Amino acid sequence: MYKIIEKIALNDDVDLFVIEAPLVAKNTLAGNFVIVRVDKDGERIPLTIVENTDTSITVISQKVGFSTKMLSKKNIGEYIEDVVGPLGVPAEIKNVKKVIAVAGGVGAAPIYPQIKAYYKKGTEVDLIIGASNKQHLILLDKFQEVCKNIYITTDDGSIGEKGFVTKVLQKKLEENTYDLSIAIGPVIMMKNVVEINKKFNLKTFVSLNPIMIDGTGMCGNCRVTIHNKTYFACVDGPDFDSDGIDFNELIQRQKYYHEEEHECNLRLGEKDD
């Protein structure tokens, strides 16, 4: 059992949890994730470790499915059944001068530890961060500490530029040169970012989030196709060079259990979003 020592509602849909997990925290590096099982009858779901101390880890979770909704019902002082990690290959923080980072929605959570690691290495990072509206922009204060420039976009224009991150990205790439791009967010966003970056010969690293179970390479649920070869996101990733990733396949694989998700939501007495 793993105790929740802090919980902050970042907005109506997204919560930040600090969880006591000294063994997980011990070997955690930027890019690692944990698998969490909220209750005894729960699913195993992956969440990126946003930050860690010697004894605790911070995760950010958006209420998208049954299990993340169950997690959001947990409060400070309560316990999470299982937390295992740190999993995945830590992000490779490269020796570059200028990075353009693109975060979409709750993708801001997994991109933060990487930007922080680049910042600590002396790399200049510009961030384009997008969300549906002002309320859904997360971690802005933290990004301000580690980014040179921050460009905000929202779907409704409630803050920053109205529209998608790709619009701003195109503009920034026309104005500046960067050595590398990292993009984390919805798969469709990552796919579009990669296409724009390609036009500017800019390499993009992305973090993939397919459905996982064990997280140790045992089940093979999280397979992704890159240049016609199969990789397991849990042990080979979750960060990958975007070149050759079959994003369309990933989008479909993520959707495979949508009907079942709906059935689970009915259990919560909720309508499907």
Add this chain to the structure above:
Amino acid sequence: MINRVRMPELDPNIRNKSFDEVALGFSIEQVKIEASRCLNCVNPRCVKACPVNIDIPKFIQQILSDNFKDAYCTIYQDNILPSVCGRVCPQEKQCEGACVLGIKTESVAIGSLERFIGDYCLENCFYKDEKIENNNKAVAIVGSGPAGLACAAQIRRYGYQTDVYEALHEFGGVLKYGIPEFRLPKNIVDSEIDRLKKLGVNFYKNVIIGKTLTLDQLIKEYKYDSVFIGSGAGLPSSLGIKGENLNGVYYANEFLTRVNLMKANSFPSYATPVKIKDIVAVVGGGNVAMDAARTAKRLGAKKVYIIYRRDINSLPARLEEIHHAIEEGIEFKLLLNPVEIIGHNYEINKIKCQVMELGEKDQTGRQKPIPTNSFVDIDVDNLIIAIGQSPNPIIKKSTPELLCDNWGRIIVNDYQTSIPGVFAGGDIVTGAATVILAMGAGKSAAIHINKFLRNA
């Protein structure tokens, strides 16, 4: 001569819709009759054929004299999981295969007797009270599957502090995630593991050695005097053909983990789903393939095929599993090898198979399947790939100095790896094998660990 007693089973048409255990076990009367068939050979071939050398004639004689608890102690000395092994060992290739009676009639049902004794003592809460003298050394066991459990029991008996680290949220390894409830009830696994806790073995879940803690940290920071790696063959083999990542295609590991460990058969009471539609094909001919096929049937599939590239006599699965699968309506499509998985909108709807014929015998003594020029298409909604597993690479990746062969199997010499004091056994050393072989390796490794620590 009395005929071999048949174990009662659930009716095939009832059980293929239920996850209740298929084989119901012997009654006391049946046990006594079956035990009386044993000739109590002077030179018992069954003992030699048992990977952990259980004194089989001795425990059978103890059954005959109504000393069930003594019979239990006899088995427990060499095998700490009698209820598990009585159910899942390939007895026809081991003890029962060697039984003299089998030459002229039918062998003694040794596995069923072992299962009875194990279950009898679990039901009556009898366990062997062992006096253990603690010493001041500690051994870490990586993995709580068959190899790890067998090693832990033996190591603890020598008096070492014994700490078992498990990556998943439940203990038992493949006994939990791999073997289905209808063949091995999970409460049996838990009860047998509880006995190790009574012996003083400590169990820690959610610790992945190679991630949460490295091998180096176990030795240097946690000061373990020795480590045993029994992390198993948890990496699914792929067919390496087009379409393998389409929706509806599962590796058996994923499919069985969803059902066995995560209890997707009870979705939505348990939150993990599994999606099995009308027509399911399982590729492979081993126990895992049989388990997957029978599980798919129980989840409501109308047609379930086993697709195998050799003939029915070459199936590597336990005989009982093949019989059970046939009885439950699993169809065998033999001498076929999938060459392409075809789908629409990223979801499988067909597999293309090449027709095979049997050629010369290979090293394993089986006839080699040879491709012909004909192909068949089979309409399917799901494909489950059950063609084997290779060793889990996590420890190797974080421990470059740990020598492995080209197949990722840890190289050992008398169970000791290339790192002094670090031992390994089970599927991580041999590649995917059986529960009892892994247990045999765990037990033997413990003997070598003890030797190593005594001389240290």
